[in-house]
Amino acid sequence: xxxxxxxxxxxxxxxxxxxxxxxxxxxxxxxxxxxxxxxxxxxxxxxxxxxxxxxxxxxxxxxxxxxxxxxxxxxxxxxxxxxxxxxxxxxxxxxxxxxxxxxxxxxxxxxxxxxxxxxxxxxxxxxxxxxxxxxxxxxxxxxxxxxxxxxxxxxxxxxxxxxxxxxxxxxxxxxxxxxxxxxxxxxxxxxxxxxxxxxxxxxxxxxxxxxxxxxxxxxxxxxxxxxxxxxxxxxxxxxxxxxxxx
Amino acid sequence: xxxxxxxxxxxxxxxxxxxxxxxxxxxxxxxxxxxxxxxxxxxxxxxxxxxxxxxxxxxxxxxxxxxxxxxxxxxxxxxxxxxxxxxxxxxxxxxxxxxxxxxxxxxxxxxxxxxxxxxxxxxxxxxxxxxxxxxxxxxxxxxxxxxxxxxxxxxxxxxxxxxxxxxxxxxxxxxxxxxxxxxxxxxxxxxxxxxxxxxxxxxxxxxxxxxxxxxxxxxxxxxxxxxxxxxxxxxxxxxxxxxxxx
DNA sequence: GGAAAATGTACATATATGTGAATTTATCTG
DNA sequence: CAGATAAATTCACATATATGTACATTTTCC
Numbered sequence: 001x002x003x004x005x006x007x008x009x010x011x012x013x014x015x016x017x018x019x020x021x022x023x024x025x026x027x028x029x030x031x032x033x034x035x036x037x038x039x040x041x042x043x044x045x046x047x048x049x050x051x052x053x054x055x056x057x058x059x060x061x062x063x064x065x066x067x068x069x070x071x072x073x074x075x076x077x078x079x080x081x082x083x084x085x086x087x088x089x090x091x092x093x094x095x096x097x098x099x100x101x102x103x104x105x106x107x108x109x110x111x112x113x114x115x116x117x118x119x120x121x122x123x124x125x126x127x128x129x130x131x132x133x134x135x136x137x138x139x140x141x142x143x144x145x146x147x148x149x150x151x152x153x154x155x156x157x158x159x160x161x162x163x164x165x166x167x168x169x170x171x172x173x174x175x176x177x178x179x180x181x182x183x184x185x186x187x188x189x190x191x192x193x194x195x196x197x198x199x200x201x202x203x204x205x206x207x208x209x210x211x212x213x214x215x216x217x218x219x220x221x222x223x224x225x226x227x228x229x230x231x232x233x234x235x236x237x238x239x240x241x242x243x244x245x246x
Numbered sequence: 247x248x249x250x251x252x253x254x255x256x257x258x259x260x261x262x263x264x265x266x267x268x269x270x271x272x273x274x275x276x277x278x279x280x281x282x283x284x285x286x287x288x289x290x291x292x293x294x295x296x297x298x299x300x301x302x303x304x305x306x307x308x309x310x311x312x313x314x315x316x317x318x319x320x321x322x323x324x325x326x327x328x329x330x331x332x333x334x335x336x337x338x339x340x341x342x343x344x345x346x347x348x349x350x351x352x353x354x355x356x357x358x359x360x361x362x363x364x365x366x367x368x369x370x371x372x373x374x375x376x377x378x379x380x381x382x383x384x385x386x387x388x389x390x391x392x393x394x395x396x397x398x399x400x401x402x403x404x405x406x407x408x409x410x411x412x413x414x415x416x417x418x419x420x421x422x423x424x425x426x427x428x429x430x431x432x433x434x435x436x437x438x439x440x441x442x443x444x445x446x447x448x449x450x451x452x453x454x455x456x457x458x459x460x461x462x463x464x465x466x467x468x469x470x471x472x473x474x475x476x477x478x479x480x481x482x483x484x485x486x487x488x489x490x491x492x
Numbered sequence: 493g494g495a496a497a498a499t500g501t502a503c504a505t506a507t508a509t510g511t512g513a514a515t516t517t518a519t520c521t522g
Numbered sequence: 523c524a525g526a527t528a529a530a531t532t533c534a535c536a537t538a539t540a541t542g543t544a545c546a547t548t549t550t551c552c
Contacts, residue, residue: 002287005249005252006251006252017316045253047351048248050356051374054350063317064356065373070313071309072317074259074263076266104299110299128296210302
């Protein structure tokens with residue numbers, strides 16, 4: 001069950017992150033199609049808690065810097081080592097595609113750092129983006145780091161859907177693809193989840209965290225050179241990852 | 247009316263900002279005294295939206311860097327000019343007390359930047375902290391920048407409460423204090439709102455934004471030297487504020 | 493300067509939602 | 523490796539909650 005008002009908080013914040021300017025109650029209510037009275041309650045709650053204020057009279061609400069302060073607190077812990085950002089920055093620069101660091105979240109894989117391609121046609125992904133763990137290169141690079149039992153427990157929660165022609169729609173199909181990935185030396189995906197989207201990924205264990213790196217873009221650009229891209233990823237990781245310990 | 251689940255989202259994030267480590271469903275539920283099933287729904291919603299993930303298997307949830315990305319977006323707009331932070335940093339260093347930049351939010355004043363005192367006994371305030379606009383030095387320094395009509399409209403929404411012995415409990419009392427502040431050259435408050443708390447504040451208009459600076463601390467330390475502190479604030483603003491235009 | 497339009501606020505009520513109990517899944521212990 | 527214990531999910535139902543309606547206030551426009 002989805003908690004509506006919790007989701008609404010996030011939506012409001014995303015709204016402000018997009019528009020980047022104060023908005024009145026009426027504007028917000030209209031934008032989302034919410035009743036004024038409900039919007040009123042939500043804004044009042046957020047204000048009450050110190051997360052919204054009124055920068056100038058009658059110009060509406062805007063988030064306080066408290067969000068930033070809180071987010072900084074949260075993200076200071078176990079930040080990714082700096083070289084991982086260099087990694088995806090380099091990969092994106094060299095391939096011209098979008099590169100990301102990905103972490104597990106139940107049956108999904110979450111993008112926790114992203115450097116976007118500069119190309120006009122590109123894979124558009126942002127931090128926080130979620131994709132099915134079994135139907136993407138990045139997700140499978142995570143699954144490779146699981147024990148068979150752990151994978152089983154994930155599989156049982158997956159709702160297998162035919163996202164595209166090549167989506168694996170059974171446990172056995174996923175396991176088969178994982179075996180292929182091992183012998184191939186990297187994970188790949190061709191429109192398994194998103195139409196026209198292809199990617200290459202490899203596991204990226206850091207400490208006891210199970211992460212993966214992925215380079216993804218339109219099938220017609222990535223397709224012909226997956227192997228090449230995968231090799232580049234591996235080389236770049238080798239170059240940047242500190243040699244001391246794992 | 248307060249929107250419970252909206253508030254809960256904020257509480258969860260504050261919880262993570264404090265503990266700074268992943269937490270399981272059970273831990274979170276116990277911490278807040280929430281039913282597990284409700285906690286489950288909330289966590290599922292936040293995960294679904296890409297704001298929580300599971301850094302390592304079975305170790306529970308933690309916020310994704312998406313919070314940081316969003317907060318950065320939001321705060322990049324009209325950030326406070328850098329000299330305002332220098333201002334409160336200097337004030338806090340010189341007085342040994344907590345110094346803040348404050349903005350209006352309806353009948354409240356919100357702390358939008360804070361440098362805390364290092365003293366053992368100190369005014370504990372964080373970004374996002376809210377205080378009644380009429381019963382605090384910082385708030386009254388905001389009201390001074392309003393037109394009489396605007397003040398009226400604020401007054402009508404205020405619930406006058408006797409927070410302390412000297413709290414102004416009528417419109418006339420507030421207006422009188424504002425007149426005093428003008429002739430005095432600064433705003434002050436002695437336990438008008440919080441017991442033992444005293445402060446000195448002056449208006450700090452920046453562009454068309456109505457802000458104020460306040461230095462606050464325990465009454466016994468601030469009390470004897472309010473005038474001195476107020477003069478210091480004024481001098482420091484003079485020194486740091488760029489001379490070009492207002 | 494006055495009327496109309498837009499915005500913000502309060503409240504009772506129907507209903508969407510949170511929750512207790514039951515069920516399943518994972519983890520620990522001897 | 524059972525059996526026990528704890529954690530995570532599911533689900534039906536009572537109730538806390540979102541909203542329609544009405545009212546107040548502010549702003550706009552003529």
